Amino acid sequence: MTGQVGGTRESGRARTIPEATVARLAVYLRILSGLGDRQGERESTISSDELARSAGVNSAKLRKDLSFLGTYGIRGVGYDVGTLTEEISRTLGAHRAHRVALVGLGNLGQALAGYPGFAGRGFVISALFDADPGRIGVEVAGHRIQHIDDAIAVCRSSGVTIGVIATPASAAQEVAEALVAAGVRSILNFAPGILTVPDDVEVRHVDLSLELQILAFHESRRVADLPDGTRPEPPRSEPLGPDGLRSAEPSARVATAFPTKSITEAVAVRS
Amino acid sequence: MTGQVGGTRESGRARTIPEATVARLAVYLRILSGLGDRQGERESTISSDELARSAGVNSAKLRKDLSFLGTYGIRGVGYDVGTLTEEISRTLGAHRAHRVALVGLGNLGQALAGYPGFAGRGFVISALFDADPGRIGVEVAGHRIQHIDDAIAVCRSSGVTIGVIATPASAAQEVAEALVAAGVRSILNFAPGILTVPDDVEVRHVDLSLELQILAFHESRRVADLPDGTRPEPPRSEPLGPDGLRSAEPSARVATAFPTKSITEAVAVRS
DNA sequence: AATTGTGAACGTATTCACAGCG
DNA sequence: CGCTGTGAATACGTTCACAATT
Numbered sequence: 063m064t065g066q067v068g069g070t071r072e073s074g075r076a077r078t079i080p081e082a083t084v085a086r087l088a089v090y091l092r093i094l095s096g097l098g099d100r101q102g103e104r105e106s107t108i109s110s111d112e113l114a115r116s117a118g119v120n121s122a123k124l125r126k127d128l129s130f131l132g133t134y135g136i137r138g139v140g141y142d143v144g145t146l147t148e149e150i151s152r153t154l155g156a157h158r159a160h161r162v163a164l165v166g167l168g169n170l171g172q173a174l175a176g177y178p179g180f181a182g183r184g185f186v187i188s189a190l191f192d193a194d195p196g197r198i199g200v201e202v203a204g205h206r207i208q209h210i211d212d213a214i215a216v217c218r219s220s221g222v223t224i225g226v227i228a229t230p231a232s233a234a235q236e237v238a239e240a241l242v243a244a245g246v247r248s249i250l251n252f253a254p255g256i257l258t259v260p261d262d263v264e265v266r267h268v269d270l271s272l273e274l275q276i277l278a279f280h281e282s283r284r285v286a287d288l289p290d291g292t293r294p295e296p297p298r299s300e301p302l303g304p305d306g307l308r309s310a311e312p313s314a315r316v317a318t319a320f321p322t323k324s325i326t327e328a329v330a331v332r333s
Numbered sequence: 334m335t336g337q338v339g340g341t342r343e344s345g346r347a348r349t350i351p352e353a354t355v356a357r358l359a360v361y362l363r364i365l366s367g368l369g370d371r372q373g374e375r376e377s378t379i380s381s382d383e384l385a386r387s388a389g390v391n392s393a394k395l396r397k398d399l400s401f402l403g404t405y406g407i408r409g410v411g412y413d414v415g416t417l418t419e420e421i422s423r424t425l426g427a428h429r430a431h432r433v434a435l436v437g438l439g440n441l442g443q444a445l446a447g448y449p450g451f452a453g454r455g456f457v458i459s460a461l462f463d464a465d466p467g468r469i470g471v472e473v474a475g476h477r478i479q480h481i482d483d484a485i486a487v488c489r490s491s492g493v494t495i496g497v498i499a500t501p502a503s504a505a506q507e508v509a510e511a512l513v514a515a516g517v518r519s520i521l522n523f524a525p526g527i528l529t530v531p532d533d534v535e536v537r538h539v540d541l542s543l544e545l546q547i548l549a550f551h552e553s554r555r556v557a558d559l560p561d562g563t564r565p566e567p568p569r570s571e572p573l574g575p576d577g578l579r580s581a582e583p584s585a586r587v588a589t590a591f592p593t594k595s596i597t598e599a600v601a602v603r604s
Numbered sequence: 605a606a607t608t609g610t611g612a613a614c615g616t617a618t619t620c621a622c623a624g625c626g
Numbered sequence: 627c628g629c630t631g632t633g634a635a636t637a638c639g640t641t642c643a644c645a646a647t648t
Contacts, residue, residue, distance in 0.1 A: 082639060088546040092525065109607065118527040121607095122641055129609060137608045137647040154546050155553025162545075169447050173440035179525065179542030184549070223552050224545065247555065248548040250541075254363065254450065256389040264551045266544045270521075271450030273537045274433075274495065275359040275425050277519040278455070280535045281494050282426025284518060353617060380629065392629095393619060400631060408625045408630045 079153070083127045087150050089117050090124070094147040109140035161188040163222040163246070165237045166229030167197055167207055170252060174228055175203040188220045189213075193233060210240060217244035227251045238265075350424070354398045358421050360388050361395070365418040380411035432459040434493040434517070436508045437500030438468055438478055441523060445499055446474040459491045460484070464504060481511060488515035495519045502526045509536075 079087075093116045097108070110128070114121040128134065128141070131149050135141045151157055162185050164175055171192075174180065180187060190202055191210045200207050208216060217225075225241035227234050227249060234253035241249060242259055249265045251257055254272075257265050350358075364387045368379070381399070385392040399405065399412070402420050406412045422428055433456050435446055442463075445451065451458060461473055462481045471478050479487060488496075496512035498505050498520060505524035512520060513530055520536045522528055525543075528536050 080639070084547055084550050085543065087550075088543045091546075092542075111607085116527070118529075120641075122610095122643090123639090125607090125609065126640080133609075135608050138606045139648070140607070153550070155549040156546065158549075158553065160545075160549050160552060169444035170441075173444040174541070176440050177541060180545065183542050183546065185542075185545050224548055248552050250544050250548060256387070258389075264548060266548060268539060268541070268544060270445070270448060270539070271363075271454050271456075272356065272359045273521050273539060274431075274451065274456050275362075275427065275454065276355055277495055277521060277535060277537060278426040278429075278431050279355050279358075279424070281431060281519050282429065351617070382629080391619075393621090393632095394617090396630060397618085397632080404631075406630050409628050410626070411629070 079130045083130055084154070086117065086119060086123075086127050087131075087154055090127070091147065091150045091154060091156065093117055094143055094150070097143055106144065107136070107140040107142050108146075110135070113141070156184055159184045159186050160224050161186050161220060161222045162224045162226060163187075163189040163191060163213065163217050163241065163244075164226045164228065165191040165210060165213070165241070166227060166233070166253075167192045167200075167202055168228065168230075171228035172202055174226060174252075175205070185224070188222050189216050191216075191237075193229075210237060213237075213240045214244040217241065217246060222246060224248045224250065227253055227257075229253055231255045350401045354401055355425070357388065357390060357394075357398050358402075358425055361398070362418065362421045362425060362427065364388055365414055365421070368414055377415070378407070378411040378413050379417075381406070384412070427455055430455050430457050431495050432457050432491060432493045433495045433497060434458075434460040434462060434484065434488050434512065434515075435497045435499065436462045436481060436484070436512070437498060437504070437524075438463045438471075438473055439499065439501075442499035443473055445497060445523075446476070456495070459493050460487050462487075462508075464500075481508060484508075484511045485515040488512065488517060493517060495521065498522045498524055498528075500524055 090113060093113065094108075110121040110125045114124040117124065125135070128146070131153055134145055134149055162180065164171060164187055167175065167190055171190075175187060175190060179185075187203065187205060190205045190207045191213050192198065192207050193210045197207050198209050216222075222244065223246060225238075225244075225246040225248070227237050227241075229237055231253045234251060234255060235257060238249060238251070238257045238259055242263055247263050249257065249259070249263060251265055251267045252270075254269055257267070259265055361384060364384065365379075381392040381396045385395040388395065396406070399417070402424055405416055405420055433451065435442060435458055438446065438461055442461075446458060446461060450456075458474065458476060461476045461478045462484050463469065463478050464481045466480075468478050469480050487493075493515065494517060496509075496515075496517040496519070498508050498512075500508055502524045505522060505526060506528060509520060509522070509528045509530055513534055518534050520528065520530070520534060522536055522538045523541075525540055528538070530536055
């Protein structure tokens, strides 16, 4: 929320790093990491322009981002891949393994438990929790699911620092409180809805239906506004329908309030 | 990327709506929708302050957000829940059902197929695609998985407007191109890595490992700030564990480059 | 000659604070 | 009197453009 995230380093630069930059550093790191073994040749440097293109940003932004880490580039040459990787890695805390507790093992939770991006980048799943008695004891991704009521003890004793919530929305707040009580200060929340936590707890919220609605907004804008044929109504279309059948379906109108509330499965309810 | 998203309405206000506002409108809408039937009583108005609190934003921001839709509040009173719901809904295109194609039915894809947030908010899954021959024909969430090569024909004829990519990273670009060829202009991408698409295609990227890394960064900052300590070693323990149990594990050091590249499952590779 | 690092300009988003209105 | 709507102030983020540097 602050937009600026602090930290002090012994020697030189790097005082605070903007949030937006932190997110991109992770992207750069992924690209740099992939570079290492992908290129058979030993490419040891990369220019801001090249890296920026791979990351889908412009090079000025990239250079400014990197400048928050200190001065690691070589003018006229570029950045040493090894050094840069190391530096970003250090900054992001990617040197350490972080122990993760995953709460809620419905469809989504199970998918997350097996997600290579978790295990593959220094995130170690240390515990799985659920409230459903039918799930307790079941093994998923090499871990036995434990009851959420044991979360405090288990997380504390195993040093969990990151919690992932993949429960229905109705359980999320409660789970968050348990995680906080267990000393977890970083939470990744997949359940819809706001989580209320102490100020020193960092919450990131991934809201799938929100993303879809943002897309839907843009989608609607496309076809809206036909005052003067701005949109060439181009490639798509097809014998899509009788009258200028819109991409969206006007007939299948959707209630504004959410319809069924049918908890088809675990994962996340409502919305 | 413009930060401002356009649209014209016949009568009055609403010219362009900031991206940040669009995202929050979806949040407000969810809250308003939930309000309807949850409160037994017929609460017909809500103040900016109340709604803002539910949404986790401050009330000035909320009012400014709503002001982009037009003037629907009543001074001294608040907003009529019904009107406001309707207005936001219209703006977000939530009146229409949007047809969604989901590509990649590994763990994550299957979880998404059953996700209530998709079906529950006007998003209709119309087709499922995969490239794995072993999955073709399998039924998931009431749909038979089809081969990705058929995506163009199927999406066109069924009027799909939104594509969701839940394949491994290696397949994502190719899939995106197929979707674009099929006329899809809105893509939600769960695969890590950049997607290159034409300018008029809107891509939203959900990157799970990125989120974790951002959390890890903050996690590291918590314990960092040692006067000199090169190796950020012992995070001051909290009222955490018994002995000085560290939040992050210094021993289980993690390679900078990604380790195995083991494509454990579908979902998304590397990172 | 090529490429970094960065101050200054610009654009976007948030917050303040209060006039205007029901 | 309470609450909205919004201009003005501020904070944040991106882009420009060029001097510094290898």
